[in-house]
Amino acid sequence: MTRRRLVYEGKAKILYEGPEPGTLIQYFKDDATAFNAQKKGQIAGKGVLNNRISEHIYTLLGTIGIPTHFVRRLNMREQLIRQVEIVPIEVVVRNVAAGSISKRLGIEEGTQLPRTIIEYYYKDDALGDPMIADEHIACFGWASQEEMNDIADMAIRVNDFLCGLFAGIGIRLVDFKLEFGRLWENDYARIILADEISPDGCRLWDMASGEKLDKDRFRRDLGGEAEAYQEVARRLGLLPEGEPNAVLDMAEHRQKRGK
Ligand code: TMP
Ligand code: ASP
Numbered sequence: 001m002t003r004r005r006l007v008y009e010g011k012a013k014i015l016y017e018g019p020e021p022g023t024l025i026q027y028f029k030d031d032a033t034a035f036n037a038q039k040k041g042q043i044a045g046k047g048v049l050n051n052r053i054s055e056h057i058y059t060l061l062g063t064i065g066i067p068t069h070f071v072r073r074l075n076m077r078e079q080l081i082r083q084v085e086i087v088p089i090e091v092v093v094r095n096v097a098a099g100s101i102s103k104r105l106g107i108e109e110g111t112q113l114p115r116t117i118i119e120y121y122y123k124d125d126a127l128g129d130p131m132i133a134d135e136h137i138a139c140f141g142w143a144s145q146e147e148m149n150d151i152a153d154m155a156i157r158v159n160d161f162l163c164g165l166f167a168g169i170g171i172r173l174v175d176f177k178l179e180f181g182r183l184w185e186n187d188y189a190r191i192i193l194a195d196e197i198s199p200d201g202c203r204l205w206d207m208a209s210g211e212k213l214d215k216d217r218f219r220r221d222l223g224g225e226a227e228a229y230q231e232v233a234r235r236l237g238l239l240p241e242g243e244p245n246a247v248l249d250m251a252e253h254r255q256k257r258g259k
Helices: 046-063 099-105 134-140 145-167 225-235 247-257
Strands: 006-009 013-017 023-028 031-034 039-042 070-073 078-082 089-096 112-122 171-178 180-185 188-193 202-206
Touching (some): 023 046, 046 225, 112 134, 112 145, 134 145, 145 180, 145 188
Antiparallel strands (some): 013 023, 023 078, 089 171, 171 202, 180 188
């Protein structure tokens, strides 16, 4: 048996060479990091859940005409994707103040923003992913103006769609991060959605209780992270019904830790 070639290993995923040219296999790990990998841990079963959740969301986005790198899920932890040249920009979309915007600008977490904000961060771990403006992107040539227009348009469309999807299952979409890539076809590159959409890169709050159903449970030591990811998958219809509603467990975790 020959060993497949590892193309790239990130903090939460591994990319392997795909079965055909122009494809890759995206493997989802249980590893979790926060604060630029200063905090490291594992969330049991996270890779399996994120693989399913991201498959579900990218498939739905495909049906509304958002081009994505997703081809098909291969097994519990792997999906076949199209190989792209990743644009080195993390695109954060915010509907509600939380996390770094709350800290930076002194806005109370949970404040509904009067309009949706798109922020850009330069994808560079050594620099700690600094926030950047359009001017930096143009100046350093990280993406063209045309590409940035496509990225911003897609980010807004993804946000509108996801806000509705999550609202329908009692979840408030506070914010999330997207990554895009260039798909080369002959001499032309087209921007498509890459990476993943999962509770790792989204803030998802239960509408009724305000309970966090995302990676903030890990970042902030709230406990119950595996249950939170399961709850998101369950509400999306990806796990068998009849499992107990995990939000009750979340409240218990919070009480135990006095948070
Ligand atoms: P922030 O409030 O820490 O800037 O995060 C905004 C959103 O982006 C939040 O949903 C988490 C996500 N995110 C990532 O996916 N990766 C990152 O490295 C960071 C800092 C945030
Ligand atoms: N990407 C962050 C890290 O580098 C994790 C996060 O806060 O989402 O560890």
